[in-house]
Amino acid sequence: MADSVVMGSGSLNSGSRSGSSKTSTSPTDNYQLARRRTLQVVVSSLLTECGFESAEKAAMETLTEMMQSYITEVGRCAKATCEHTARSTPTLSDVVITLVEMGFNVDTLPVYAKRSQRMVITAPPITNASVVPKALIAGQKRTHPTYIPSHFPEFPDPHTYIKTPTFREPVSDYQVVREKAASQRRDVERALTRFMAKTGETESLFKDDISAFPLIAAKPSAIPYLSALLPSELELQTLEETDSSEQDDQTDTENNSSNVSQDDQTDTENNSSNVSQDDQSADKENVVLPPGGVVPTGKANEENMIDNPYLRLVKKHKGRRKKLKFIY
């Protein structure tokens, strides 16, 4: 088809460029080589028809190039013509118009085709396109909703993105469930700790067999209270799952504390405390609120009254203080 020709011509250039430097074996290159070879065969047979016995390589190449250009031009024009009439696939008449445009007498074509001495060229062997093996279809695929054009790819199998149905009877016996959960957890823990012990430093309770009960070596930390006091992520997760009300409380207080503004005075206070804490770690969520606009909520009226000296503005130094002169 014309499409492929156009694309072929585009890739031809690149292919020839890359071909000049080294023989490449990519499928596109193979395709180009095959096409080139086919064209050469066609040119050769035409030459033979006309009575040539041999031709120089350069001449062959030139003729092949001309042939290719011609066919390409036919394809390009045919496509342009068909698109001009708001279609996407060229028809026979498009090709005819193209040929006419290019100054070719179309009427001669049937005669030429039926000439007696023409050589029959065997079609190039068609390599079967490697068929992608069909994936196992599990479950019912979803059909496209109406707003998705049908040429879009189909939905994948539901098990890949919705759920995987299993067909074994779930275990519902409480004892077994608990048993399983317990031993699973224990196995995971044991495997994990063993792994950690194997990969890191260990301490041992027995001098004769160091590997018997490996204990991960105790490593002092610079700030030991952090890990000892802060709840672990696992615990936090559990907390979130089991109780969301408490979290609500927390966000509530955060809102309270961050809704400190409204009048100018408190605004400056906020700014000031921000300034004072700029140097501190940025991840601090604090009583201090961002300097930007804050929407006061119902509780804000009460909060407006906060006048805590630690939230006040840090003053700039004004002149020498009298008592400092003793020191400096």
Add this chain to the structure above:
Amino acid sequence: MLSYKQNPDPSGLHSRRCMNRKKDKGFEICINNINFQRKSVIGYVELTIFPTVMNLNRIKLNSKQCRIYRVRVNDLEAPFIYNDPTLEVCHHESKQRNLNYFSSAYTAAVSAVDPDAGNGELSIKVPSELWKQGDEMKVMKVYIEFSLDQPKGGLHFVVPDVDGSMAERAAHVFSFGNQNSTRFWFPCVDSYSELCTWKLEFTVDASMVAVSCGDLVETVYTHDMRKKTFHYMLPIPTAAPNISLAVGPFEILVDPYMHEVTHFCLPQLLPLLKQTMSYLHEIFEFYEEILTCRYPYSCFKTVFVDEAYVQVSSYASMSIFSTNLLHSGMIIDQTPVTRRCLAQALAQQFFGCFISRMSWSDEWVLKGISGYIYGLYLKKTFGVNEYRHWIKEELDKIVEYELKMGGVLLHPTFSGGKEKDNPTPHLHFSIRHPHTLSWEYYKMFQCKAHLVMRLIENRISMEFMLQVFNKLLSLASTASSQKYQSHMWSQMLVSTSGFLKSISNVSGKDIGPLIKQWVDQSGVVKFFGSFAFNRKRNVLELEIRQDYTSSGTQKYVGPIKVTVQELDGSFNHTLQIEENSLKHDIPCHSKSRRNKKKKIPLMNGEEVDMDLSAMDADSPLLWIRIDPDMSILRKVEFEQADFMWQYQLRFERDVVAQEEAISALEIFPTPASRLALTDILEQDQCFYKVRIQACFCLAKIANSMMSTWTGPPAMKSLFTRMFCCKSCPNIVKTNNFINFQSYFLQKTMPVAMALLRDVQNLCPKEVLNFILDLIKYNDNRKNKFSDNYYRAELIDALTNSLTPAISINNEVRTVDNLNTDVRLILEEITRFLNMEKLLPSYRNTITVSCLRAIRMLQKNGHIPSDPSLFKSYAQYGHFVDVRIAALEAVIDYTRVDRSSSELQWLLDLVQNDPVHYIRHEILSMLAKNPPFTKAADSLLCNEALVDQLWKLMNSGTCHDWRLRCDAVNLYYTLFGLTRPSCLPLPELGLVLNLKEKKAVLNPTIKSEQGPGGPEYRPSSQPNFENRLTFPTQEEEDIDMDTVHDSQAFIYHHLNMLERPSTPDITLFQLFALIFTGKEPSSVEQAMLSMPGTPMPTLSKESTSSKHGDHHHHHHHHEHKKKKKKHKHKHKHKHKHESKDKDRDSHAFSNSPASGRSIRSPSLSD
């Protein structure tokens, strides 16, 4: 501003030195540099003094470890002497090693710098130009520049060793100390009775916050904007020991309920702070309500710091807490503990900070009141049961301590200064100063103080009690607002007499006998009670005997309440305990024999059905209680039949009675006791702590009943019923700790069950498997609370199940011959301990329990005994609870294996560990579980150890009063009061008593020891003895002391600096140069002692004799100077100081202040 208030002399021992009284009424501290890298502080203080006496020519202040650059009085440079006898209590050359000697020397040293007696380490000479002004009693301003470098006490720097700026590293510094320890970080009058107003300034890095006492007036940037200065004002007169400071990159939380209250914590802990502080306002409300008085300060600050000295310390308008008190909402066990700490801190804000004390002997009033109102808070918040349980616990504690160690005296009076008058001769330390007290004693002192307050309440009613407190507070707050009459300020100091006067004014009652019994006298009462029922007379014959001869006891005479529960009801009787009457006849009410069907009325009006079949058919008595309200500080051992205890346990509603019954039932292992205990265990209306106690009692009874026990192991079926699944009873329910009572029970029952033993004295297999299953099936996924304490207790249960391994021929413990049960236990422990590294539990409770379990496995011979694991966990950098548990294991190992290298390792840690609390704990744990005692010989007990410990308490712990007392305690535990027996026989020495001009036998030599080789003591020894034993009031002697001590001080410092001895000699020569041409008047004293010094001694000895020599020059000079030559003295003293300072300036040449000291005007004149 203000004038002078006469401070009553606390002891009568120290006569007032007229030259020396002063009052500081305004105090200004400015710390302008805090260097976290070098751990140093630079600043100045300015005191405003109102002289109250004529001829104020010398000012004494307290100061320790501060380097003082210059002192000015009213802008005139003033010479000063810095001299601290507590640095080295007994002088280095002394070979004395007995504790009696040390204790008296230490007491004398502390007295010598006691601010209440007008003493101090820093003696400032008022420039002569100002004498005239002083005579007119005009204001004087004393200005002192000082610095601190790597302070060992007073201020604690925590600088974690990670990358980043100091703020990112969460580096912080805070003040701490035992009692009045402010002198460690700035020069002041370090007394609770010297009040003044404060102005404080701290310049810190812009990323830091400085939290201190009083109102934050403003915060100002320095020129370069890299630092901020925090200005604080404290207008309420406050004593220096109540001043504190904390600086760090704190996160700030304004209390959502009280905006004047601000909380501070270290970075990342803000969520915990929010949770922890969410109920503080309730405590505030409670105290303000009962005291009908507003919180006295205009603001309150709480700071949570790492490596805290104590969990709670209160200062004026702020409290410093250990950061380990913070907890998240998931933690159950820590919550009440933290609430209690907050309540304690707040109670001390009223009594302790706002109201201070007149003298040390009035301390009991403050501790008593704050402890008492804290108890009221407990009663309100945690309930009456919890309160009564707490009172019983405290009472048991004090009784146990006093019976073991001897009495605790709340209000000591010191007449005279002689040793004979020591009010507590049974103690190995003096109670004259807070700094000489053992920490344990002080804790018991506080405990007794609040119990006595409760006794007073019993006598005068709570209403009057609160009125008294209100009166004290309102007088104090009126006084505090009076700015111009400082004599008013004495209202802010509480004294025993003032407090008692208030009580009698308010209540009109005479509580004299009560005070005499419990406050002026030490000891508790020990009762033994038994009874017989006389059927004929229908009378209960009660016999109450007392033991008042053993140590720690006293005789009680007075009323005692006895409650008798009869069939017809409960009756209170008040008996009079008199001198000779032991027997008391109590008529019984229940004439008729039991009327079946009739319900039995209880004390609280309740009427219950009882199964009366167990009781004696002839007696109407169900149970008898002696002193049920705990209105005597006593221990009661009462005999009654087992069924009576059982009735008491089941039907008496008072938790104290129930607990008493449970302890009594331990010796009655019968099925009836078992049933009573099981019933209590199952009853969920019963107080959970009673049920917990019943668990342990049941385990004991089950073990005693081993052969006759029927059914499953004790508590197993109960636990199954309460906490296991209905469908599969071997699996525990998934955790749900919403009901705290059953949570505590669930935690405790396995621990108690593990104490069960079978006929082979092993833990029954069934029980062990049960506990292992609990661990296996433990599932906390659906729980709102953390299960870390629960899991830790399950490990404790495994530990409890361990019994000694059967050892054949002392074979080495290997993996192969491990008992199968032990293998299972060990696997659990290994897994738990390893998991803790990946998912640490709150406060690392699981690691703590695992370490204990491993030590137990070692101790019982299941695995090889080896301290290396514990030593690695004891390192600095682990969480403090883990370190303590590991150290406890090492200490236990040291005792069991008699390891001298481990003992050495521990003692090294005592000297070098950065955390003060750890040092303290090592010494107190060593004293509790000593490697050996004075009673038994041990290889560990040798001369080197004695010397090391002696050095530790003599000079090694001078920066921490508490630690020094701990060292004294340990020394006492190991060697007793006399010379340790492992030392070689002491040299026979004559001690020259200069005062009486006669020689006495060296007091080190005890009569039981034989005479050693004749040798005289070094010359300075007699002087020292003399000084200690016969303190005199003449000025001559005082001056002599001072100089003598400063001499020792300088020598000590030179030693510490490890300088060659030549500078020492130059120093000496310098003095010699100044005093040439003067005839020493006291030369005969020197001559007397000189021949005693053996000639061929070590060079150290000869140096010391030089010192002795030098001292006499000095003495002489002092003596002469007294008459006229003031100027000369100045010069000399300043030479002396500046010499010292010159040395220092080598080390601190970059310090701006040090350069100035060379240009000191006193040098140039």
